[in-house]
Amino acid sequence: EADIYQTPRYLVIGTGKKITLECSQTMGHDKMYWYQQDPGMELHLIHYSYGVNSTEKGDLSSESTVSRIRTEHFPLTLESARPSHTSQYLCAVGRRPDTGELFFGEGSRLTVL
Amino acid sequence: QQQVKQSPQSLIVQKGGISIINCAYENTAFDYFPWYQQFPGKGPALLIAIRPDVSEKKEGRFTISFNKSAKQFSLHIMDSQPGDSATYFCAASIMTSGSRLTFGEGTQLTVNP
Numbered sequence: 001e002a003d004i005y006q007t008p009r010y011l012v013i014g015t016g017k018k019i020t021l022e023c024s025q026t027m028g029h030d031k032m033y034w035y036q037q038d039p040g041m042e043l044h045l046i047h048y049s050y051g052v053n054s055t056e057k058g059d060l061s062s063e064s065t066v067s068r069i070r071t072e073h074f075p076l077t078l079e080s081a082r083p084s085h086t087s088q089y090l091c092a093v094g095r096r097p098d099t100g101e102l103f104f105g106e107g108s109r110l111t112v113l
Numbered sequence: 114q115q116q117v118k119q120s121p122q123s124l125i126v127q128k129g130g131i132s133i134i135n136c137a138y139e140n141t142a143f144d145y146f147p148w149y150q151q152f153p154g155k156g157p158a159l160l161i162a163i164r165p166d167v168s169e170k171k172e173g174r175f176t177i178s179f180n181k182s183a184k185q186f187s188l189h190i191m192d193s194q195p196g197d198s199a200t201y202f203c204a205a206s207i208m209t210s211g212s213r214l215t216f217g218e219g220t221q222l223t224v225n226p
Contacts (some may be wrong), residue, residue, distance in 0.1 A: 051172045100145040104156030
């Protein structure tokens with residue numbers, strides 16, 4: 001199992017603010033992912049990383065950026081939040097060895113006013 | 114382009130009944146087909162998964178049926194219980210491409226007592 005911690009769980013901010021959503025895992029797994037999910041809707045991959053200093057954009061275009069300086073951390077940053085960024089952001093970790101399974105955190109629900 | 118299509122969008126079943134959710138995919142390179150279960154306020158969790166070399170996989174009350182020629186797979190929940198009420202997502206990925214899951218639109222299942 002992978003223990004995945006996302007903070008904050010809920011965030012309400014004003015337009016133009018910079019925000020960082022934190023994701024950390026305790027198992028040292030290499031593969032990490034960020035998915036965006038609107039309420040009751042499908043998940044869209046926005047970023048992924050296969051290891052330190054490795055980051056790639058996902059299938060859904062996003063104005064957010066990510067970094068992977070340490071194996072256990074995979075933060076997502078929005079430099080200037082807008083109402084269109086209102087969504088839930090889910091961090092996931094791939095199992096080692098790779099079976100295809102992803103473990104998801106509980107998500108960060110962002111509301112931009 | 115929606116690579117994984119899921120239906121129905123919502124489903125209401127009586128306790129003890131059978132719940133059936135269907136998915137169709139387009140990319141023939143997909144080789145891993147999981148189903149995830151998501152409760153409100155939580156991240157998705159793997160329920161059951163199948164590889165294309167088998168046509169059916171059963172785990173307890175949950176069964177995946179897979180039809181490679183039709184590019185379809187389905188989830189059957191036998192003896193549905195109120196505790197099964199959740200949103201279910203099918204997904205697909207290419208294992209050699211880093212397990213990046215492409216999700217269906219989701220099905221909100223309600224099991225009435």
